[in-house]
Amino acid sequence: MKKKLRLSFLTCATLLVSSSLSLHAQDVSELIKSGPEDATKLAQAYFSPAFKGFGFGMNSGWYNSAKAKNLGKFDLKIQFSGALVPTKDRSITLSSLGLSSNVKYDAGATTPTLFGKDETGALVKLYDDDGNKLSEFNMPNGLGFSVVPSPQIELTVGLIKNTDVTLRYTPKIKNEDFGSVQVLGFGVKHEITKYLFPGKTAKIIPFDLAVAFGYNHLKYDYNVKVADQLNDQNPGTDLKQRVAVNLSGYTFDAIFSKKFAVFTPFISVGYNTAKTELGILGTYNFKSGYNNVPGTTTPDLTSPKYENITDPVKINQKDIDGMRANLGFSLHLAFFRLYGAYSIGEYQAVTAGIGFGIGK
Numbered sequence: 001m002k003k004k005l006r007l008s009f010l011t012c013a014t015l016l017v018s019s020s021l022s023l024h025a026q027d028v029s030e031l032i033k034s035g036p037e038d039a040t041k042l043a044q045a046y047f048s049p050a051f052k053g054f055g056f057g058m059n060s061g062w063y064n065s066a067k068a069k070n071l072g073k074f075d076l077k078i079q080f081s082g083a084l085v086p087t088k089d090r091s092i093t094l095s096s097l098g099l100s101s102n103v104k105y106d107a108g109a110t111t112p113t114l115f116g117k118d119e120t121g122a123l124v125k126l127y128d129d130d131g132n133k134l135s136e137f138n139m140p141n142g143l144g145f146s147v148v149p150s151p152q153i154e155l156t157v158g159l160i161k162n163t164d165v166t167l168r169y170t171p172k173i174k175n176e177d178f179g180s181v182q183v184l185g186f187g188v189k190h191e192i193t194k195y196l197f198p199g200k201t202a203k204i205i206p207f208d209l210a211v212a213f214g215y216n217h218l219k220y221d222y223n224v225k226v227a228d229q230l231n232d233q234n235p236g237t238d239l240k241q242r243v244a245v246n247l248s249g250y251t252f253d254a255i256f257s258k259k260f261a262v263f264t265p266f267i268s269v270g271y272n273t274a275k276t277e278l279g280i281l282g283t284y285n286f287k288s289g290y291n292n293v294p295g296t297t298t299p300d301l302t303s304p305k306y307e308n309i310t311d312p313v314k315i316n317q318k319d320i321d322g323m324r325a326n327l328g329f330s331l332h333l334a335f336f337r338l339y340g341a342y343s344i345g346e347y348q349a350v351t352a353g354i355g356f357g358i359g360k
Contacts, residue, residue, distance in 0.1 A: 032230060033135060033286045034126050036312040038099050044315050045092045046140060047278070049115045051247070051319040053083035053148025055274025056347040058216040059251040059320070061152055062166060062187045064330035064339045065264045066210035066257040069158030070359055075337060076155050079353025085146040086347070090116035092139075094124075102127050111139040118144030128289035132299055135287075150349075154185075158359070162191035168216060179222030179243070187214035189255070210255045212270075220245040230284045233306045241282035249274030249320065265329045272345065274320040280313035322346055332357075 031039040060081040069075065094109045104125040111122035121139025128134055156166040168185030189212040197205050224241040231239055253270030288307035290299040328341025328351070337355040342348070 032280070032284050032309065032312045033288075034103050034124075035100065036309060038103050039280075040313045040315060041097045041099060042139070043278075043280070043313055044317070045097055046111075046113055047315075048319070049085045049089040049113045050148060051276040051317070052089070052274075052347055053085055053115065054150055054218075054247060055249045055276070055320045056272070056324075056343070056345060057081040057083040057148055057150025057349050058152070058185075058218070058247070059214065059249045059272045059274060059324075060150070060326075060343050060349050061154075061339070061341065061351040061353065062214035062251065063189055063210075063212050063253070063255060063266075063268075064328055064341065065259070065266055066189075066191065066193075066208035066255040067259065067264070067360070068162045068189055068191045068210065069156060069164040071158050071160055073158045073357070073359030074156060075355055075357035077153075077337060077339060077353045077355025077357075079152050079154075079339060079351055079355075081150040081152065081349050081351040082147040083150065083347045083349040085113075085115040085148060089113060090142065090146055094122060102129070112142030114140075114143060115146045115148060116142030118142055130289065130299060132290055132301075134289070152183075152185075152353075156357075162194070164189050166214070179220060181218065181220045183216070183218050185214065185216035187212060189213075207256060207258045210257075212253045212255060212268075213250065215250040216248065218245075218247040220247075224282070229282075230286055232286045234285065239283040239285065241280075241284065244277075244279045244281060246277040247274070251324070253326070262332045263329065264332075266326075268326045270324060270326075271322070272320060272324050273318065273322075275318045276315060278313070278315040279311060281311045284309045284312055320346055 031042045061079050091110045091112055094105050104127060105122055109122040112119060118141050121141055123136060123138055125136040126134045152168055153170060154166050154168045156164055158164045166187040168183060170183040172180050172182040174180040189210050191208060191210045193209045196209060222243040226236060226238045229239055229241045231237055251270055251272035253268045255266055255268040257264055257266035285306055285308050287304045289305045290301055291303040291305055292298060293300045322345060324343055324345030326341055326343045331338040335356045337357055339353040341351040
């Protein structure tokens with residue numbers, strides 16, 4: 001039976017919007033058979049647009065105006081950011097990854113990334129050090145769309161001295177099929193208009209200025225079911241295989257906005273960063289070659305050798321690191337709020353949200 005290791009951290013995040021969306025990276029157990037170094041390179045290339053897109057998306061939507069809320073006033077909103085994956089990040093050229101000579105593929109072979117085309121991935125063949133073929137498999141399909149989802153639920157409350165704070169929080173969500181996910185983030189915004197224009201001037205200038213900081217963290221864990229674990233020699237034994245993901249990012253921004261009755265447009269510029277820590281953990285048992293026919297150097301293809309690898313893939317990388325600009329608006333109609341924004345940086349993202357609140 002073909003075994004699959006489900007890496008569905010994006011699925012869990014998207015469960016905040018729709019439990020029906022399932023983003024499974026397939027055949028990762030097959031990648032591990034190529035050895036930790038090759039498996040890491042293949043997994044890293046396949047998931048890279050997801051890491052970048054989610055990092056850019058979760059750094060979006062922290063504010064919709066430079067104006068800080070008054071003491072005790074609040075807004076509660078639900079919003080959805082979608083980061084747009086550029087064409088160059090929707091496919092992988094396998095020859096560019098520096099894979100070992102044990103991994104074979106057609107010359108010039110390309111294969112989809114997670115947010116690439118929904119088509120059969122490139123055929124990859126694995127050989128042992130003696131040149132004997134061990135197995136072959138197709139790289140995973142893409143999802144068929146190129147927008148990385150990032151839903152957010154956040155509460156903003158006004159404090160004293162022209163400052164408000166924002167909290168993003170989702171209690172741990174657990175599901176046997178998808179694993180567990182928890183989101184925590186916080187932000188702070190402070191108006192600086194009065195510092196730049198002291199005295200009465202600050203009350204008559206036609207715009208607001210502020211600086212803001214936001215930090216977001218997502219933790220995801222998935223315990224692979226025993227029946228799905230890569231264990232060629234002793235199927236049914238629990239080898240504690242699991243996937244652990246930590247995604248984090250922060251952003252610093254300067255914001256300029258102007259209120260027109262119920263409509264407030266804004267622009268901002270700032271710096272943001274995001275990083276990913278992903279581990280495919282546990283013990284993995286697979287066929288790694290063949291024993292020799294006794295008394296000879298000829299491989300006995302009926303007598304396979306097996307190998308155990310512990311914690312085969314560990315990825316720790318910075319995905320986003322650079323400047324970004326934002327253009328957006330907020331619309332206040334009594335208690336109802338409507339938000340929208342467009343972000344430009346290493347990726348681009350669109351954010352839309354609704355909410356309700358009390359006071360300015």
